[in-house]
Amino acid sequence: MSTVASLLHPDFVRVGVRAASRDDLLREMADQLLARGTVEPTFADALLAREEKFPTGLPTAVMPVAIPHTDPEHVNESFLSVARLAEPVTFHQMGANAQTVEVELVVMIALADATSQLTTLQSLIGMFSDTETMEALKAAPDADALFAIIARTIS
Amino acid sequence: MKTIIVACGGGIATSQTVAVKLENLLADRGLRGSVSVEAININSIPTYIKSADVYVSIAQHGEAQYDIPTFSGIPFLTGMGAEDEFAKILTALGEG
Numbered sequence: 001m002s003t004v005a006s007l008l009h010p011d012f013v014r015v016g017v018r019a020a021s022r023d024d025l026l027r028e029m030a031d032q033l034l035a036r037g038t039v040e041p042t043f044a045d046a047l048l049a050r051e052e053k054f055p056t057g058l059p060t061a062v063m064p065v066a067i068p069h070t071d072p073e074h075v076n077e078s079f080l081s082v083a084r085l086a087e088p089v090t091f092h093q094m095g096a097n098a099q100t101v102e103v104e105l106v107v108m109i110a111l112a113d114a115t116s117q118l119t120t121l122q123s124l125i126g127m128f129s130d131t132e133t134m135e136a137l138k139a140a141p142d143a144d145a146l147f148a149i150i151a152r153t154i155s
Numbered sequence: 156m157k158t159i160i161v162a163c164g165g166g167i168a169t170s171q172t173v174a175v176k177l178e179n180l181l182a183d184r185g186l187r188g189s190v191s192v193e194a195i196n197i198n199s200i201p202t203y204i205k206s207a208d209v210y211v212s213i214a215q216h217g218e219a220q221y222d223i224p225t226f227s228g229i230p231f232l233t234g235m236g237a238e239d240e241f242a243k244i245l246t247a248l249g250e251g
Contacts, residue, residue, distance in 0.1 A: 054164030054214060060233050069168065095213055095229040111168065118171055125172045129234020 007080050007120060007154070011036075013147040015140065017083040017106075023048055025089050026068055029081045029108050039110055043074040047108075057091030057101035062134035064101040066091045067124075069109040078117060080124075081108040084137070084146060105137060123154040157190045157248050158206060161228055162197045163213035170194040170213055173228040177211065180241050186250055209247050 012032065019025030030044035047070045056067045088102035107124065111117055127133050133153055140146040159177060163170040174194040181187050195203050197214050204210065204221050213228040224247035230236040245251040 050164075058229070058233050059235065061235060067169075093229075094232070095227055109168070115168070115171065118168070118175070121168055121172050122175055125176075125232055128232065129237070 007078055007117065008147065008151055009079060010143070010147055012079055012081040013143050013150065014082065015084040015143050015146055016086045018086045019089055022051070022089050022091055022103075025083070025085075025106065026051060026108070029068075029083060029106070033079060033081060033108075033110055038075070038077040038079050040074045040076065043070065043110070046070040046074045051091075055092035055094055055097055057093045057103055058128060059093070059101050060128045060134060061131050063104040063138050064088070064091075065105045065107060065128055066101075066103045067107050067109055069111070072112050075110045075112040078112045079110050080150075081110065082106070082146065082150060083108075084140075120154050127153045157208045157250075159190060159192045159209045159211060159244065159248075160200070160203050160207040161192060161194045161211040161213070162200055163194075163228070164197050169232070170196075170228070173211060173213060173231045176231045176237075177241070177244075180237075184245075184250075186245075190248060190250070209244055211244070 019028060026047055027044050030047055033039040034041060047068055050070045051068050058065050083106045085104055088104050090100050091103045093099040093101050136149050137146060140149060161170040161174045171194040174192045177192045181190050207223055210221055210223055210225045211228045212225055226240055226244050230240040242251060
């Protein structure tokens, strides 16, 4: 199995996700990973604390994204969890905490090792500045289509 | 050899991603051999800042100020304004 395939699982790539707040959303996504045992019970709190201190909202040309993540010690098995939201959720902006962004796509990065997936991370970050791919992610009709675009982009 | 340091809050994954992006941009201009890029943890800045020429920050603005030219790493994550920010970095390095 390739590195990329091991980072993506169809259950962790969803569209139409609804959440009342950023914290509700992050906790729901973290709980889903916890239910599969890919993260430790400490993951959710660590993720939320980190998001508070070092926010991860990023404006991009097509739609604002967020890349919540935390330290590898809270992760058992590396996965991305992707949620395209039914309604935007307010995040604070990375590098400019006072500013907020209305996030439409969340890519939670749960890595068991901070450095071994660097190439994948670069491809992922590169995806955010690729207008064509971002338009495709925004327009993808369902989770399968979203999964296929991300898998192709980061492989 | 000039040195750029890149730091993000806590982890290192984001700063490494920005560092590689900067390395690629430097390589495009044939500067790969004359400028090195190091991704570091934000807590290591005091150690590295003395030998660095430019600091590219991904942590919160205003968290701490240093005496060397400081730029934002965010454009290299979003793609928006990356060329402008890179041009400023080159100027600060005397390579513009």
